Amino acid sequence: MTDMDALVFNGATESLRVGVGKVPVPVPKAGEALIRVSHAALNRRDTLIAEGQYLADMPRSIMGSDGTGILVESKGKTACLVGEHVVINPVLHWGESERIPNRAMIRTLGVPDNGTIAEYIAITSENIRLVPAHLTPAEAAALPLAGLTAYRALFTRGELQPNETVVLPGIGGGVSLIALQLAAAFGARAFVTSRTQENLDVAMQHGASGGVLTTQEGWSKSLKAMTGGADLIVDSIGGEQFTSMMQIAREGGRIITLGAVTGNVPNFPIPITFYKQLDIRGTSVGSPREFDDLLSFVDRHNIHPVISQTFALAQADQALNFLIGQRPAGKIIIEMPTEHSKL
Numbered sequence: 560m561t562d563m564d565a566l567v568f569n570g571a572t573e574s575l576r577v578g579v580g581k582v583p584v585p586v587p588k589a590g591e592a593l594i595r596v597s598h599a600a601l602n603r604r605d606t607l608i609a610e611g612q613y614l615a616d617m618p619r620s621i622m623g624s625d626g627t628g629i630l631v632e633s634k635g636k637t638a639c640l641v642g643e644h645v646v647i648n649p650v651l652h653w654g655e656s657e658r659i660p661n662r663a664m665i666r667t668l669g670v671p672d673n674g675t676i677a678e679y680i681a682i683t684s685e686n687i688r689l690v691p692a693h694l695t696p697a698e699a700a701a702l703p704l705a706g707l708t709a710y711r712a713l714f715t716r717g718e719l720q721p722n723e724t725v726v727l728p729g730i731g732g733g734v735s736l737i738a739l740q741l742a743a744a745f746g747a748r749a750f751v752t753s754r755t756q757e758n759l760d761v762a763m764q765h766g767a768s769g770g771v772l773t774t775q776e777g778w779s780k781s782l783k784a785m786t787g788g789a790d791l792i793v794d795s796i797g798g799e800q801f802t803s804m805m806q807i808a809r810e811g812g813r814i815i816t817l818g819a820v821t822g823n824v825p826n827f828p829i830p831i832t833f834y835k836q837l838d839i840r841g842t843s844v845g846s847p848r849e850f851d852d853l854l855s856f857v858d859r860h861n862i863h864p865v866i867s868q869t870f871a872l873a874q875a876d877q878a879l880n881f882l883i884g885q886r887p888a889g890k891i892i893i894e895m896p897t898e899h900s901k902l
Contacts, residue, residue, distance in 0.1 A: 565677030566622045566875040566893070568608055568670045577609045578876050582621060585673065585681035592684050593632040594645060598700035599675040599893040600625035602733060603818075606883045608670050617671040622875075623893070624649035624668045626675025627690060627699040635684030644696065647675060648686040648850045649704045657715075657846050667704070667844065675700075676875055676893050685847065691858035701864035701890035702737070702857065704844070709738035710853040711845035712793045712815045713745075721746035723790040726782065726807060728800060730770065731758040731888045734817065736865055738793055740765055744860035750786050752778070752800075761888040765865060779803040788812070798822045805831045813838040865889040872896060 562581045569576055587593045605622055607613035627646045630637060637645075649668040654661025668674050668682070690699040712734070713719045725742050727735045730751035742749045743766025751762045751770040759770040769785050771778045788809030794801060798821030805828060808814055814837060832839065845853075856862070867889030870878035875893050882891045 563678035564872055564896075566872070566879070568617065568620055568622055570617070570619050576611065577622065577879060579873060582673075582677065584679050587632055587634050587681040590635040590683055591681050592630055592635055592637045592640075592687055593679060593681050594626070594628045594647070594687070595631050595679055596626050596628040596675060596677060596895050598627055598696045598895065599623045599677075600700045601879060601882050601891040601893065602704050604667065604704070605669070605879060609879050610883065614670050620670045621673040621675075621677050621680075622669050623674035623676030624704045625700050625702070626680060627696050628680075628895075630687065633684065637684040637687050640687065640689065644690045644699070645687050646690045646699045646703060646854075647680070647682055648688065648707070648847060649675075650707065650844045650847075650850070651683070651686065653844075653846045657848060660844070660846070665844075676872070678872070678895055688851070688854060691854055693858065693861055694863065697866055697869060697892045697894070698864050700892055701866055702853075703850070705733035705890070706737050706741075706853050706857070706864070707845040707850050708734050708817060708843065709741055709793070710856065711849050712817055712842050713738055713741055713791070714852075715845070715849060716840050716842040717791045717793060717813055717815045719745060719747055719791055722748070724748045724750065724786050724788070725791040725793065726750050726752070726786060726789040726804065728752045728792070728794050728796045728804060729820065730762045730767070731755070731886055732795055732820075733890055734795055735793070736762070736765070736888060739767055740862050740864070741856065743767070744856075744862055747791075748786075750782065750789070752782065758888045761865065773800070779807060783807045791815070793817065796820050797824060799825060802826075802828055802831075805835070805837065808835065808837055810835045811837075813840065815840050815842055817842050866892055868892070869894050
């Protein structure tokens, strides 16, 4: 087999920016391994690329950061894993420091580097790990990028302790939902917000202690009363709601920001920051050590990532449009053909 199917970013100048098409099967270089992908997953990063809001000037390349499959060939340190079910760490070239990544080198898999939504991927051996035994292939594909981001936000940057109270705004997002599962397994009291009752119901099924609808008047006061004040808030929403989160945080609380779905914070209330002695910290993705720690944590606590819907590879562009339009609670999975060709 010389060609394979993949979800391809065709470039900003093409009329079809993203679509399923044929690309050459990759050949692993020294230090790399070839994985026959069984399942991949979509992230908000993919929707931003598809909508032209992120990396719009990149060349033609394969979409997708999350993936799992069978390692079929190795030219690196993973020769002992040939034939094993493996999962990919989507963060490339983090660097030597645990505190911050090497900003000049770090990249996330999938545009401009060829990503996971394809029948095969060649990836450096350092980014390959065995899948925790209790996970299905679809669950393994759902974990990496959102799980790694959530793990660092909660435990490294957030310094979460058992029995603390954590608030996770926008629980329909992939990061916030796996963060809920991690926090609940750790013994924290987790509370959530959402614009839909459906997402609140999903959160309650996966460990939330309570939640509020942000469409209801006075929601922030209700959440403050419900929680008694948050020790930790992991926020990906930004915008006007960020000020509400500062009010909900207890004195000495920590707010971890990892996204700004609704934009920048207008009229940022500086006095609240110093009067309440708040710590506001940024984070994104995570280090190789944190990826290993995530897998160990998920294995130890028997955590199963939440899956919303599965699409065939031939429907990958439809799956992307579904994620953009519906924003469901749980991950969108792309399943490769069951009998796709073996090398």
